[in-house]
Amino acid sequence: AQKVTQAQTEISVVEKEDVTLDCVYETRDTTYYLFWYKQPPSGELVFLIRRNSFDEQNEISGRYSWNFQKSTSSFNFTITASQVVDSAVYFCALSEARVGWGGTSYGKLTFGQGTILTVHP
Amino acid sequence: NAGVTQTPKFRILKIGQSMTLQCTQDMNHNYMYWYRQDPGMGLKLIYYSVGAGITDKGEVPNGYNVSRSTTEDFPLRLELAAPSQTSVYFCASSPQALLATYEQYFGPGTRLTVT
Numbered sequence: 079a080q081k082v083t084q085a086q087t088e089i090s091v092v093e094k095e096d097v098t099l100d101c102v103y104e105t106r107d108t109t110y111y112l113f114w115y116k117q118p119p120s121g122e123l124v125f126l127i128r129r130n131s132f133d134e135q136n137e138i139s140g141r142y143s144w145n146f147q148k149s150t151s152s153f154n155f156t157i158t159a160s161q162v163v164d165s166a167v168y169f170c171a172l173s174e175a176r177v178g179w180g181g182t183s184y185g186k187l188t189f190g191q192g193t194i195l196t197v198h199p
Numbered sequence: 200n201a202g203v204t205q206t207p208k209f210r211i212l213k214i215g216q217s218m219t220l221q222c223t224q225d226m227n228h229n230y231m232y233w234y235r236q237d238p239g240m241g242l243k244l245i246y247y248s249v250g251a252g253i254t255d256k257g258e259v260p261n262g263y264n265v266s267r268s269t270t271e272d273f274p275l276r277l278e279l280a281a282p283s284q285t286s287v288y289f290c291a292s293s294p295q296a297l298l299a300t301y302e303q304y305f306g307p308g309t310r311l312t313v314t
Binding site for chain 2 (some may be wrong): 082113115120121122123125128148169171184186187188189190191192
């Protein structure tokens with residue numbers, strides 16, 4: 079079963095439009111973390127936000143805002159007044175603590191398939 | 200501060216050749232990871248390391264090997280390259296992952312083509 083689902087494969091908007099990227103996740107853990115990463119055309123992965131499973135407060139950072147709803151297992155990302163520079167692939171990711179070698183834990187990061195956002199001038 | 204660096208940026212290999220992808224981080228992070236990203240897909244974990252001398256397999260380890268002799272370096276070795284290993288490879292690091300809390304910082308990626 080897909081643990082992180084980004085149902086929108088591609089979204090195309092005109093500059094200044096608002097756009098929401100959807101993310102639905104699945105986990106049995108009570109403690110987990112959710113992330114959004116941006117991958118611009120240059121290819122690197124840029125961290126945008128981290129949210130833990132106990133904090134359902136929405137967050138706003140400039141034109142970016144995130145809506146975390148545990149009841150629907152969703153962590154959606156909205157860009158207000160989009161700009162051409164927002165064009166990128168956006169990945170939602172779920173991090174769950176797992177025990178590896180020798181009993182040490184690590185963050186198992188599961189990515190969604192990504193949403194390609196194109197903002198036209 | 201360089202963060203996570205990877206070399207080379209691009210590489211073309213013939214089937215059956217071997218190579219090592221280099222990854223170095225200067226943030227003194229204990230945890231390091233190797234991922235591959237296939238076209239149109241998210242990232243999949245190949246191997247990870249929780250500290251010098253300690254490595255473990257991720258989701259897709261077959262055809263790869265890793266070592267971690269220092270905190271800074273985490274090279275990924277491809278033996279007998281196959282076309283199925285054509286992908287973009289990302290190295291990442293994070294501080295000690297208490298309850299999976301910390302974000303991972305990614306390198307710029309290595310685009311590998313096997314023909």
